[in-house]
Every structure is written in structure tokens, then in C-alpha cells.
Amino acid sequence: MATSNDYNDIPGTTVFDAQRSRQGYWLNQFCMSLMKAENREAFKADEAGYLDRFPMTAEQKQAVLDRDWNRMIELGGNIYFTSKLGATDGKSFQHLAAAMTGMSQQEYADMMLHGGRSPEGNRSKSEWEGKQHG
Amino acid sequence: MAKIVAGVATSHVPAIGAALDTQRSSEPYWAPVFKGYERSKKWIAELKPDVVILVYNDHASAFSLELIPTFALGCAAEFEPADEGWGPRPVPTVLGHPELAWHMAQSLILDEFDMTIVNDMDVDHGLTVPLSLMFGQPTAWPVKVIPLAVNVVQYPPPTGNRCYNLGKAIRKAVESFDQDLKVVIFGTGGMSHQLQGPRAGLINKDFDTRFLDRLVTDPVGLSRLPHVEYLREAGSEGVEMVMWLIMRGAVDNQVQEVHRFYHVPASNTAVGHIILENKGAA
Numbered sequence: 355m356a357t358s359n360d361y362n363d364i365p366g367t368t369v370f371d372a373q374r375s376r377q378g379y380w381l382n383q384f385c386m387s388l389m390k391a392e393n394r395e396a397f398k399a400d401e402a403g404y405l406d407r408f409p410m411t412a413e414q415k416q417a418v419l420d421r422d423w424n425r426m427i428e429l430g431g432n433i434y435f436t437s438k439l440g441a442t443d444g445k446s447f448q449h450l451a452a453a454m455t456g457m458s459q460q461e462y463a464d465m466m467l468h469g470g471r472s473p474e475g476n477r478s479k480s481e482w483e484g485k486q487h488g
Numbered sequence: 489m490a491k492i493v494a495g496v497a498t499s500h501v502p503a504i505g506a507a508l509d510t511q512r513s514s515e516p517y518w519a520p521v522f523k524g525y526e527r528s529k530k531w532i533a534e535l536k537p538d539v540v541i542l543v544y545n546d547h548a549s550a551f552s553l554e555l556i557p558t559f560a561l562g563c564a565a566e567f568e569p570a571d572e573g574w575g576p577r578p579v580p581t582v583l584g585h586p587e588l589a590w591h592m593a594q595s596l597i598l599d600e601f602d603m604t605i606v607n608d609m610d611v612d613h614g615l616t617v618p619l620s621l622m623f624g625q626p627t628a629w630p631v632k633v634i635p636l637a638v639n640v641v642q643y644p645p646p647t648g649n650r651c652y653n654l655g656k657a658i659r660k661a662v663e664s665f666d667q668d669l670k671v672v673i674f675g676t677g678g679m680s681h682q683l684q685g686p687r688a689g690l691i692n693k694d695f696d697t698r699f700l701d702r703l704v705t706d707p708v709g710l711s712r713l714p715h716v717e718y719l720r721e722a723g724s725e726g727v728e729m730v731m732w733l734i735m736r737g738a739v740d741n742q743v744q745e746v747h748r749f750y751h752v753p754a755s756n757t758a759v760g761h762i763i764l765e766n767k768g769a770a
Contacts, residue, residue: 361643361720365687366685366687366688367682367723367724368685368724369643369719369724370641370643371644372643375642379553382548382552382553383552383554386548386552386553389549389570389571389572390571394573424685427684427685432641434547435553437573437683438572438573441572441574446503446755447502447683447756448503450683451683451684452688454684454685454688455687462688462689465689466752469691469693469752469753470691470752470753471689473720476687476690477721
């Protein structure tokens, strides 16, 4: 049976499926290593040197150094793993979420206080065509 | 005989734990969230369950990508709060119930649910935030807890139907345990939220409200909802709600809705909470 990828039509959303998991394995395992305090210290002391301990692609390493959260997701990162990098920087989930939408943290927090992002107009990629989001 | 007397569903937003741990629960942003659980705390304090079976998901704390169990049952005597990158939450060690947990594992596996047995596992906010919401900030948790970690991080999570039927098998397992124990089952996670990508911040109150309604009155129909509906309508992380169906399967077909609470936002997430009692329960 072919695997249905019907979720690929959802705009602005990357489902962490088999392909992403394979692509992002070492990126995510690097993030996982930051669960240990001594690794957080080693990473902070020499980010590039620490990243070289993991067989990640150059693009993945650059996305980490740039703290480009959307790029990390594109390259197979999973938010529950990349958020550990955020935590290492002292950044909350909400900080990361705001950054990924292109909003300031205040704008994003205000959107949430007003009921969040509506599903209206945000269900299918066809609804996002020609629109500027974030 | 052990008996499941009630089911509780609740979101397990990490920021709720952080608000409690840093004494910010009375701030205007957080006060309405905790107010929604005041009645629940009284309810469970009066009920005094012996054991909570706590269905939750690990957020890359105990399980990395090295090992991704779909259903992992915590059979250890104790579980430490996990360091999620900020240091562990300052909450008590979670005490398990190995005898019942091992009994459940055996019963479920022979009932054709192939559980992963876990003897060493730290528990993250997915498990400790629901405990904090229901029991407050005691020096020791007043119940034994059997963690049931469900994979909802790596796609695909188990189907709603599988979760609902697992709940039914859990009930059978509990009821065949020969000690008199009062058991409550928690289903946690949700409600609508998306933490990643340009669509982050999605909240769907209509979906959440229908989900709560159908959880009470039409769980079988709800259990057939395909994953893509959760992902599209409730956000990429909203798919966590399949875990509520494990709780629902473990209580009576006809239940009494004792309490319901819904609030937006807690950080990025819609907070949903419901308590379902078996009719005629203690």
C-alpha cells in the first residue's frame, strides 16, 4: 500500500514523517545532546567545533549557527528537538514559534491572546498562493 | 478487584508548568487557566484514587530518534522529572505501581497490543504538568502513577481507532487485577496547536469544541477521524489528541460529564480539559 501524503497540502506545515526523520536524524540527535548540561556548556564554548562531532550536512550546521528555525525544519529538524537548542539559548517555545512565522514575539503573543491563527484560509496551499504570510 | 472509575483529559502545555514553578500562576495571563482546574483539584482530592494511568507523550526527553516506541508502558518503581534543557521541573519524583503496570503489560500483550515495557525512564512536562494541574504543588504526589507514553512526535502516531481500542484493553487489564484499587485514567495533550513553521499559532475553537462534544457522546465516530484532519484542523501538534481516545476507551460507553474547561491561549496552545465519570462510580 502506498503511503498517503495527503498532509503535504497543508500550508506552512512540515509533517515529521519518515523522509524528514531520515534526513534530520543527526540534526535532531545533536539537539538531543543538549539535554545534558555539560554538552550545553561545550556547545556554547565552541558552537562550530561542537557541531563537527555530528555527521550533519553543511546546510544543517549553518542553519543551527544562524538559528534559522524554519530552515532547520526544512532540513529534517523536528520542533521538539530544535526547541532544545532554543532552551540552550534561553528561548521559549513561543519565541521560536514567533520567529518561524516572521512576526515579532509581541505580535505573535497578541495574535495568541486574540484567539490564535484562524484555520480559515489556512487549510490548503491553494489558499496561500499569491499571499504574503508571516 | 481494581476498577477504573473516571477519566480525565487535559492539555499538558510546558509553559503551564513553568508558570507554576516560578510562582506566576496568579498573574492575569495565567490566573484564568488555573481557575479552570480549581474544581478538578477538589474533585480528585475527594475521589482519592490509588493509581493514575497517565497517557501522555514524551517530547524527545526520554526517547530520542534512536528508539521510537508507539506505546511504552512505565513499569518502574519510580520516574524522575526529566531535564528538558532548562533543568528538571522542581516537582516530586513520580512513584509507579510496578505490580499493576506489569500485570497490564502482560494482559495487553496477550490481548494483542504489543506494548514496550520500560524500566528506566525520566518523565517530562507531558506527564508532570497534568499532575500539577490536578494535584497542585504537594511535597509528594498523592497517587501512584503508571506512565503510558505514546509516540505522537514521529509521523504516524497510532490511529484514533487503535488508541480507543487500547483503552478498552486497558480497562480489561485493570479489572482483572486482584487488588482493590481505585484507578483514574488521564489522556493528555492538545488541544489545537501548531508549534512549527509559518502556520504556527493555529487555534481552532470550533474543532476543539466538537472534539470535546463527540468525546462524550460519539467516541466511536470520533475514533475514525483520520490524522490529516487533526493536522489540518487542529495543527501539526494537535494530533496529540488521539491520546484522549485511550482514556475514552477505558471508561464506560455512557459517561457523566462532570467538568469541562476551555481557554485560549496558554503560550501557543488551546487548553482543553474534561472529566468523565463512569455512571454509578464510587
